[in-house]
Amino acid sequence: xxxxxxxxxxxxxxxLPLLLGGFNDLVxxxxxxxxxxxxxxxxxxxxxxxxxxxxxxxxxxYIPMLSLMSLIWLLSQCSSKxxxxxxxxxxxxxxxFVLNPSQLLGKKLFxxxxxxxxxxQSCAKCHMxxxxxxxxxxxxxxxxxxxxxxxTRNAPTVTYAAFTPFFHFDSIEQAYxxxxxxxxxxxxxxxxxxxxxxxxxxxxNADKKMVVDQVRKSDYRDLFIHVFGPSAFDDPEIAFSNxxxxxxxxxxxxxxxPFTSKFDYYLKGQVQLTEQEKRxxxxxxxxxxxxxxxxxxxxxxxxxxxxxxxxxxxxNLGLPANPTLIALNKDYTxxxxxxxxxxxxxxxxKFKVPTLRNVAITAPYFHNGVFQTLEEVMQFxxxxxxxxxxxxxxxxxxxxxxxxxxxxxxxxxxxxxxxMNTLTDGYVKDQDN
Numbered sequence: 216x217x218x219x220x221x222x223x224x225x226x227x228x229x230x231l232p233l234l235l236g237g238f239n240d241l242v243x244x245x246x247x248x249x250x251x252x253x254x255x256x257x258x259x260x261x262x263x264x265x266x267x268x269x270x271x272x273x274x275x276x277y278i279p280m281l282s283l284m285s286l287i288w289l290l291s292q293c294s295s296k297x298x299x300x301x302x303x304x305x306x307x308x309x310x311x312f313v314l315n316p317s318q319l320l321g322k323k324l325f326x327x328x329x330x331x332x333x334x335x336q337s338c339a340k341c342h343m344x345x346x347x348x349x350x351x352x353x354x355x356x357x358x359x360x361x362x363x364x365x366x367t368r369n370a371p372t373v374t375y376a377a378f379t380p381f382f383h384f385d386s387i388e389q390a391y392x393x394x395x396x397x398x399x400x401x402x403x404x405x406x407x408x409x410x411x412x413x414x415x416x417x418x419x420n421a422d423k424k425m426v427v428d429q430v431r432k433s434d435y436r437d438l439f440i441h442v443f444g445p446s447a448f449d450d451p452e453i454a455f456s457n458x459x460x461x462x463x464x465x466x467x468x469x470x471x472x473p474f475t476s477k478f479d480y481y482l483k484g485q486v487q488l489t490e491q492e493k494r495x496x497x498x499x500x501x502x503x504x505x506x507x508x509x510x511x512x513x514x515x516x517x518x519x520x521x522x523x524x525x526x527x528x529x530x531n532l533g534l535p536a537n538p539t540l541i542a543l544n545k546d547y548t549x550x551x552x553x554x555x556x557x558x559x560x561x562x563x564x565k566f567k568v569p570t571l572r573n574v575a576i577t578a579p580y581f582h583n584g585v586f587q588t589l590e591e592v593m594q595f596x597x598x599x600x601x602x603x604x605x606x607x608x609x610x611x612x613x614x615x616x617x618x619x620x621x622x623x624x625x626x627x628x629x630x631x632x633x634x635m636n637t638l639t640d641g642y643v644k645d646q647d648n
Contacts, residue, residue, distance in 0.1 A: 314468060317442045321465025323435045324458060330429050331360035331418035338411070338462070341370040347573030347640070348373045348471060355539045355584030360419040365543040367416070367550065368397060369584035372577045374640070375570050377404060377467040378519050380527055391553060393527045397566045397582050398556045404463035409455070423455035430458060474521070476572065477637040482522065486644055488637065495634025498627050505596070505631050506617045510568045524571035524638065529553045530614050531564035533599055533607035537585040549608050550582060564609030575636045583608075589635060593628045597621045 314322060324330065328337045341357040342348040349372045350357045356366040381402045382394030394402060401407040411417040412426050420426050430439055431448050440447045443457050465471070480486040488496065499507040508514075511524045529552070541547045554563030566582045580586045586595060595604055600619035607613050623631075 314465075314470070316438060317461055317464045318468050319465075320435065320438050320442050321461040321463065322470070323433075323438070324430070324462050325465055327429075327433065329433065330412065330420070330426055332420050332425065333360055336360035336418050338408075341417075342373045344470070347577040349573075349577035353578050353587070355537055355579055356543060357417075359414075359416040361415075364416045364419075367540075367544055367547075368582050369579055371397060371569055372573055373466055373471060375472045375521075375523055375572055376407075377472055378516070378521060378523055380518065388528070390528050391557065391562065391565075392529075394567070397569075398552050399529070399567055400556050404466050405456070405459035408459040408462040408466075412458075424451040426458060427451045427454040430454070473640050475640045475642060477639075477642040478522075480642060480644055481637070486642075486647075489633070489647070491630050491633045492637055494627075495630035495632070498623070498631050499634055504627065505621060505623060507571075507631065509617050511571050525568045528568050529562065529565035530568060531566075531607070531609060531612045532581070532618065533610075533613040534581055534583060534585055534595075535605040536608040537583040540583050540585075551609065552582065561612060563611045564607070565612060571635060572638050573640055575639050589632045590628070593623070593631060597623045597628065 325338045325342075328335050328340070330337065336359065341350045343351045345351075350370045352358070354365075356368060357370045358365055376395060379395055380393035382399040383392055384390070385392050391399065393399060395404065395407040396410075401410070412420055413423070427448065430436065433439075436448075439457075439461075442461065443454075447457065448454050477486060477488075481488055496513070498504045499511075500513055502509065510526055510528065510530065512526060513522060513524070515521060516523050531552075536549070551563045553565040553567075554560060556562075574580075575589065578587050578589075580589075580592050586592050596618040598604075598620070600615075
């Protein structure tokens with residue numbers, strides 16, 4: 216079976232499987248007239264007009280394609296040769312995901328170390344695929360392109376970020392939900408991608424033109440022109456926005472959100488959890504025990520039908536200050552998180568609930584990187600109110616309902632951690648045998 220990436224996880228139709236059966240099957244399934252009929256796609260790269268500007272009228276549009284052209288293209292992608300502008304990534308033994316030109320361009324941008332000042336820093340330096348798209352150095356906060364300069368927050372994983380809902384206030388829950396970054400200040404992955412490129416403690420480019428000029432000189436400049444047209448580099452503002460759009464395209468692919476953990480295969484009935492992992496799952500969900508699922512639900516998200524292990528709300532967990540982070544930033548002040556964005560003291564100290572997918576390989580934890588292990592995290596949740604971890608850095612709005620004095624035993628903590636270890640992508644189905 217060949218899967219072609221289309222649209223975005225937010226639209227609820229991320230992958231369209233096309234079963235290449237006989238002619239009669241195509242007719243019976245109405246693929247003859249329009250193989251890709253009614254595919255929802257973003258009003259971005261796929262719907263560019265001749266000026267290079269995306270159409271503002273709708274977030275998604277539907278693109279019909281003639282069956283003959285679509286079938287020829289599909290077959291060419293499924294049998295692509297080295298050197299063509301597609302890239303296959305085998306996720307498991309039954310499916311192959313193909314990167315289309317815009318997604319491949321985004322991947323090249325993501326790994327390009329010339330897009331920083333000085334050169335040497337790329338998106339992947341702080342979001343390494345084999346570390347769950349997190350920082351492999353495991354420092355409290357990541358180094359910038361200038362190695363003596365550090366950020367102010369722990370770099371979160373970008374896996375599954377494409378499923379994040381737009382930032383909004385939920386009048387029913389009476390809570391802020393969604394948005395990218397730990398404080399929700401960006402709504403789209405492309406908007407989010409622009410920030411690190413120009414931030415002095417990250418990739419440190421002086422302006423947008425500096426980034427565009429590096430892409431113009433890159434070995435993939437022809438691919439950039441192929442995706443965005445012959446005038447792709449004429450306007451630095453548009454070109455920079457398109458760089459961000461391409462990064463968004465890549466971050467929406469199955470390479471970044473593969474759903475290949477042991478837990479995913481367990482949900483499909485293809486593997487079994489160990490007795491300890493089952494106990495951990497039960498404690499994780501128990502509203503009188505660990506209470507983890509209150510913010511990290513194990514049920515499918517109703518908008519995406521995916522189990523994402525976050526409700527995208529915001530919480531002040533009462534974290535202590537991290538002395539290492541303070542030492543790295545001479546002008547350090549306590550981070551108010553969401554409160555600084557919405558300008559409300561009632562939101563001070565709150566940060567977005569992260570996904571727990573790949574949590575076992577994405578240390579350190581929390582916005583200030585204060586804990587290095589899941590054992591420390593669980594002990595903090597279990598015993599925060601004892602005072603052994605010190606006072607909260609931001610004392611307002613601390614969550615006292617779902618953590619602080621859980622009274623979990625050492626065995627129960629170990630069981631929950633065993634379950635969280637099943638959330639790491641790349642699981643090989645027979646590796647426990």
